[in-house]
Amino acid sequence: MEKIGKNFEGKQALDNAQFVAFPGEVHALIGENGAGKTTLMRILSALISPDSGSIKVLGKEVRLAVPSDARQAGVGMVHQEFLLIPAQTVLENLCLGNRFAGTGGILPRRYVRKKLQELKDEVGLSVEEDRLVEDLSVSERQKVEILKLLLRNPEVLIFDEPTSVLAPKEISDLMALFRILASDGKTVIFITHKLNEVMVASDRITVLKQGKVVCRTVPSATDTETLSKVMVGREMGQRFKKAVSRGDTIARITSVQLLGTEKNKKLVDLDLVVQRGEMVGIAGIEGNGQEELAEILSGLRVPDAGTVVLPDEVGFIPDDRGGQAVIGHFSILENIALGLVNDRRFRFGPAMLWVKIGQYVKDLILSYGIRSEGPHEQVRHLSGGNQQKVVLARELQRSEDLLVARNPTQGLDVRASRDFYQQISRFLGRGVETDGAGQPGGVVLISSDLDEILRFSDEIYVLYDGSLISVNREQASRGLVGRLMLTGDREDEALPVEEDSGS
The missing domain is CATH 3.40.50.300 (P-loop containing nucleotide triphosphate hydrolases)
Structure with a gap:
């Protein structure tokens, strides 16, 4: 060429x-x-x-x-x-x-x-x-x-x-x-x-x-x-900081079950706790119940049994960007506004305050590095990575308490991935100055990227055939977690581990 x-x-x-x-x-x-x-x-x-x-x-x-x-x-x-x-x-x-x-x-x-x-x-x-x-x-x-x-x-x-x-x-x-x-x-x-x-x-x-x-x-x-x-054009900077201390519980699911159907995977007696200031990583091969668990944690699906306690607003980043996260013929402004419908800052009664939303979206475009012609450019004209940045910007700003993210950095380059985790670090209350007015949130990272799970998670689980397997954070490695993803056999945790944890 x-x-x-x-x-x-x-x-x-x-x-x-x-x-x-x-x-x-x-x-x-x-x-x-x-x-x-x-x-x-x-x-x-x-x-x-x-x-x-x-x-x-x-x-x-x-x-x-x-x-x-x-x-x-x-x-x-x-x-x-x-x-x-x-x-x-x-x-x-x-x-x-x-x-x-x-x-x-x-x-x-x-x-x-x-x-x-x-x-x-x-x-x-x-x-x-x-x-x-x-x-x-x-x-x-x-x-x-x-x-x-x-x-x-x-x-x-x-x-x-x-x-x-x-x-x-x-x-x-x-x-x-x-x-x-x-x-x-x-x-x-x-x-x-x-x-x-x-x-x-x-x-x-x-x-x-x-x-x-x-x-x-x-x-x-x-x-x-x-x-x-x-x-x-420059070095990528420091690694992601892990949690030093954790706060109150902001989300909890107890004995959650979902009956398997032809279209949905079953979930079996799931227990999970998310605290302020921590990232919970859930690894697994696609098709083991990730979609169903993510929808339960984001309030989009009701389980067949068990209890679910969530904050009032949950940010959710699905992995099917084109099918679930953005509307291609909508502008950047309109896609981000979809997450502001219940935000009183941007409404006057039933009316949306579009001028205020416009300035807010301009600020997000700058802070998230979204390469575009401005707020009114249709999302379908953006690269895949920049479409993902629109989703990240909307959902990270949507909830102050809980973010559920499935493969959130797919399609992002190294700079954008770094910037995303810097935003996550601020969301978790790490390494930033606070005025005491806000509290850190919590993140559930559901990813098929094993390196991402090992590098960024404070707590690690493997989702296998609808069941959650807890992994000791100090013993977590590519070899161990990878074997659990493939077999789900807890006895594999006793196998010798040759690789570093990546933490």
């Missing part, structure tokens, strides 16, 4: 960007939120057209006007936003993406089932093919998108934030898949903000900053600290 330029309504997304990837390599494309990574790859997959520049695929110059042009050229992409039909089964979605194997209007079900079995045998990737997509967890939907791409067998495979909602074992399996594809002569390009994955999985690295390529390197010639500095 040579001298690629792209302008969105006066905003320069790409400025003479040049990108080269070779057959047989895994190429990491990294940069801050809004740097132009996804835009560049959407141009290569023909979802959008460049304003200038040229593209060669497999040595041949191509004109990619529509996605079918990219498919014919051998290019395929797994997007951050899932392109699936919720009301159809996994198999039907995969058939729609592979109609070339069918006859007329008949979906190639037999062909796709056969190919799915082959892929399961070759790379170990599988999903229950007769389940409705709307009943799948976010990580399961991610697998469907990957399978949809693999079934097309392209020569150039692009993955946009593929590991953001995957568990450690699933991430290592995906990295192994990248290597298998590269060894078969494929070109694998993956966009990520997880620099440890870049160092482990990639052969070459390209860094974008403000629409320009600012660095090309290889893992052996760099490290995560250097890459971080190239991306954001």
Whole structure:
């Protein structure tokens, strides 16, 4: 890709960007939120057209006007936003993406089932093919998108934030898949903000900053600290402070049960206490009851048995950003205003005080570093990371007592992730000056990112098959917590631990 330029309504997304990837390599494309990574790859997959520049695929110059042009050229992409039909089964979605194997209007079900079995045998990737997509967890939907791409067998495979909602074992399996594809002569390009994955999985690295390529390197010639500095222009600062003391209980669930159904996971006799000033981390592989527990803790779901005590207002960050957290055709102002409906500061009787809300949103855009044209820009025009910042800003300001967050830093670059946890630190009352008027809040972090759980949590649990397993904070490690996530066997806690706790 040579001298690629792209302008969105006066905003320069790409400025003479040049990108080269070779057959047989895994190429990491990294940069801050809004740097132009996804835009560049959407141009290569023909979802959008460049304003200038040229593209060669497999040595041949191509004109990619529509996605079918990219498919014919051998290019395929797994997007951050899932392109699936919720009301159809996994198999039907995969058939729609592979109609070339069918006859007329008949979906190639037999062909796709056969190919799915082959892929399961070759790379170990599988999903229950007769389940409705709307009943799948976010990580399961991610697998469907990957399978949809693999079934097309392209020569150039692009993955946009593929590991953001995957568990450690699933991430290592995906990295192994990248290597298998590269060894078969494929070109694998993956966009990520997880620099440890870049160092482990990639052969070459390209860094974008403000629409320009600012660095090309290889893992052996760099490290995560250097890459971080190239991306954001400075060091990332100190680590997150752990709780020194904790206050009153602000949330408690006791003997909570949820009967399992076809669509919902069961929860079995859950007990959990959240105190002011602490972060409770809940690790687990998606599909073990995370969604149901998060909705109970945020007051969105009533359990079938047990007691739930919550504060009047709870901030909630879901992991399905596009489906549950933002309305794409609403502006930043309107999306944030959704969290202010019950806030008396911004109402006069039934009327919303829009001028006051406008200034409030401008302040949030500045303090959270949301790259935009201002409060009235539609959220769908923002990068995925900046959309997530809108959600973080709204929900962190929504409640002074409790925040429930599922995979809150998915799609965020290293600077934005650091800024998020600085905001969390203030919310928890750590390392900031207070006037005595407010009390620290509490946070429940439900994440499939094991490193995030180990680094930031004061108390650690594993959610396995609807049950909570408490983990001794002093003994917590990647090895121990990872085994509990996979097996749920408490006896594994006695196994020798070789890795550091990450605390």
